[in-house]
Amino acid sequence: MSIKKRIYILEDEIDVANLVKINLEKDKYSVNIYTNSSDFLTEVSKQKPDLAILDLMLPDIDGIEVCKFLKKDGELSKIPVIMLTAKSEEIDKILGLEIGADDYITKPFSVNELKARIKAVLRRYSSNDKPKEGLRHIDDYTIDFNKFEVTYKGQKIQLTTVEFKIIDLLSQKRGWVYSREQIIDYLWGHEKYPTERTIDVHINNLRKKLGELGEKIINVRGIGYKLEE
Numbered sequence: 001m002s003i004k005k006r007i008y009i010l011e012d013e014i015d016v017a018n019l020v021k022i023n024l025e026k027d028k029y030s031v032n033i034y035t036n037s038s039d040f041l042t043e044v045s046k047q048k049p050d051l052a053i054l055d056l057m058l059p060d061i062d063g064i065e066v067c068k069f070l071k072k073d074g075e076l077s078k079i080p081v082i083m084l085t086a087k088s089e090e091i092d093k094i095l096g097l098e099i100g101a102d103d104y105i106t107k108p109f110s111v112n113e114l115k116a117r118i119k120a121v122l123r124r125y126s127s128n129d130k131p132k133e134g135l136r137h138i139d140d141y142t143i144d145f146n147k148f149e150v151t152y153k154g155q156k157i158q159l160t161t162v163e164f165k166i167i168d169l170l171s172q173k174r175g176w177v178y179s180r181e182q183i184i185d186y187l188w189g190h191e192k193y194p195t196e197r198t199i200d201v202h203i204n205n206l207r208k209k210l211g212e213l214g215e216k217i218i219n220v221r222g223i224g225y226k227l228e229e
Ligand code: CA
Pocket: 011, 012, 013, 055, 056, 057, 058
């Protein structure tokens, strides 16, 4: 028997939260609802969920601040986060460097779409649990597949899971051009919910974080990206 995955939902609209809870429980998830951020954060520090769904607009601390808090903390940053947002123009910010959510869904959303995103995010994380053989070195950079870390001259660079997987993919065959679609497939499987633009956002963040190595991630017009040799 497999252990139920635990999902925390932070959402002050109780009808929305309940609808999500009922539907996810049908899929054998165990779901806790929190209607304010303080209760959520208290609980998270006691027991980590397998995934958190955070609404943006909340009565006390907003979802963005909650996500930032989680992603800054060593242990808590490993919790996959899906943000619920009303405005699609907030996406860049939500997936960006500062906030670092793993995915988002725009309100109003269908429960099926949310379920698909949850599955995709969880799969991404669980595939990261599988150890790959050792280390890959590029100049002064080391990509560590056991720790899912990139270091520069021994200093750890803080990357999101998505960013790590992008540099992992691009560095597998240097000079090889990967299309945005291939990158999406690699990251999220065949559910193509994220747009190609989402990839650009992640890659821009990754470039900034990686410094010199980031400068070698080249956009090939009309096709995709490569890591220059
Ligand atoms: Ca709300």
